Amino acid sequence: MVRTYTFDGSLGARPGQFVMLWLPGIDEKPFSVAFDNGAETKITFFAVGPMSEELSQCCVGDLVGLRGPFGTCYEWKHGQHIALVAGGYGAAPMYFVAAETVHHGCTLEVFVGARSKEHLLYLEELESLPHVSLHVATNDGSMGFKGFNVQHLGKMLEAVQGKKRLKGNKGGDLDPIDQVFACGPEMMLKAVSELTAKYKIPSQLSLERYMKCGYGLCGNCVVDPLGIRLCCEGPVVKNDACMKIEEFGKYHRDALGKKHAF
Amino acid sequence: MGEFAGLEEEAFSCMILPMNLSQTLLGVTFANPTILASGIMGITASSWRLVAENGAGGITTKSLWLKEHKGHNNPTIISTEHWTLNAVGVPDAGPEKAREEIGDFMKKKPVPLIANIIAESVENFAATAEAILPLKPDFFEVNISCPNVEDEFGKPFACSAPAAAAVTKAVKKVSGKTPVLIKLSPNVDSIAAIADACASAGADGFTVINTVGPGMAIDLRSRMPILANKVGGLSGPGIKPIAVKCVADVFGVTKGALPIIGTGGIYTGEDAIEIMLAGASLVGIGTAVGDRGVDVFAKICDEMQLWCTNEGVDEISSLVGGMHRELSQRNAPTRKPSRSGRTRS
Secondary structure (H helix, E strand, O other), rough: EEEEEEEOOOOOOOOOOEEEEEOOOOEEEEEEEEEEEEOOEEEEEOOHHHHHHHOOOOOOOOOOOEEEOOOOOOOOOOOOOEEEEEEEEHHHHHHHHHHHHHHOEEEEEEEEEEEOOHHHHOOOHHHHOOOOEEEEOOOOOOEEHHHHHHHHHHHHHHHHHHHOOOOOOOOEEOOOOEEEEEEEHHHHHHHHHHHHHHHHOEEEEEEOOOOOOOOOEEEEEEEOOOOOOOOOOOOOHHHHOOOOOOOOOOOOEEEOEEEEEE | OOHHHHHHHHHHHHHHHHOOOOOOEEEEEOOOOOEEEEOOOOOOOOHHHHHOOOOOOEEEEEEEEOOOOOOOOOOEEEEEOEEEEOOOOOOOOOOHHHHHHHHHHOOOOOOOEEEEOOOOOOHHHHHHHHHHHHOOOOOOOOOOOOOHHHHHHOOOHHHHHHHHHHHHHHHHHHOOOOOOOEEEEOOOHHHHHHHHHHHHHOOOEEOOOOOOEEEEEEEEOOOOEEEOEEEEEEEEEHHHHHHHHHHHHHHHHHOOOOOEEOOOOOOOOOHHHHHHHHHHOOOEOOOEEHHOOHHHHHHHHHHHHHHHHHHHOOHHHHEEEEEHHHHHHOOOOOOOOOOOOOOOO
């Protein structure tokens, strides 16, 4: 089950940052911020475990605790042409990025992907923004391109970066992509990392590891061999650094620090 | 130029004449007194290396158990500008992971490694030390003072002199030539009495202190304790005076014969010097990593350098226990002039 909750008030979060969300008596986990416009804050999540299951049962007026925002955010320059790659619930923070970047004169190619049509998120919201071209991919082909969104991105990069100009799907020529931002499952991020390295396009990826404190003390989200903490030096990490993370796409650690393969 | 010229000159003179911050304790040389305290960023070799790159003179592992041990649920840490409360619950994956991570670190060891060990019984403290010994840690630090696992294991060993001595004796029996530091709790009637008992049982040194309390923080609106464990150990700037006092007590009872890692609320170079004057040779840094960043070690060293340069201190070890010497000089019948040149009238 997918839920989006809106909280009154702002934490001053930037796109890509996360908050620690506390359900008293249950647990506290990191959630990426799906939106913060200075007046309200949103999170979007899939109910996948005991905590998010419980959270999905909450009603308007129930109390939850929020700590944050924590971590790094996506960075861009005015007027850039940016490709956003969103896998599954990664669409939520990507919508936040899109909403901010279009205010800064950026044009966006947004590659949204999911297992099937009903798992696609934020399509309407993304479509409502100016200067956004939406490219949908589903694994089962129930909507848009059949396959992975990264394959879809690859086809575009091949054409755009090669010829420098290409017909956009809303008409007109497409300029080369300045940057790629991605958020989604680790294997998707790994594919984006390799693809953007191949085309020498800077990219920023949102990595995920088990977190406890959220601000750099407990060391649970440290990655090998760099030793950087994904709650402080991440979650958004530039691909130059991602490529030096040997565990990227290979393994992650649990609450005890034990390794688990992806 | 004018008004800043003096400042620039001073900064320049520190740069060309850096004071040597290194000390050799129990046969181990530390390039500077700052040590990563146990429980902070201490899970993997990559993490320890990053801390060493950021200026730490040594690192302490997170507590190592003989078997896998699950920690507490989140929230495990909550902090304000005055204090941090934590009950992570000492999670650890057991000796196999310790072998992998410590082994990796030791291959190209940038700084000394202190293996912090924990157990629920006297026998298992010894068994854990035996399991870790082949990895050749520079020191053992024996965690008999964690305030966060009382529900599981009862009062910490550090709260009773006979229990603390029993653990010390058991670990010393198997630790070979590796020095054994006992990590003491401030939450006792007399930390001096506990330290004395451990010293008699063969302790080579101490880490003073573990977290204070435990304490509790309650969320007003939900009326719930914020930590999942309800209570947790207190750290951060507010506990420094307790740490300084405990270090002074332990230094006093052992007559300065055993080295101490002083830890608790150390944020700045001046904090470090203060706890060294109380009797610490090395200085544990923990909570400050969250507030001043992982480069807090280098920052504290720079601040110590500056202070020592300004004060004309040229040997870092001359600070250790300086308060005790000052007191005894001032109290001496001949009324020798004190370090500051003043005499009592």
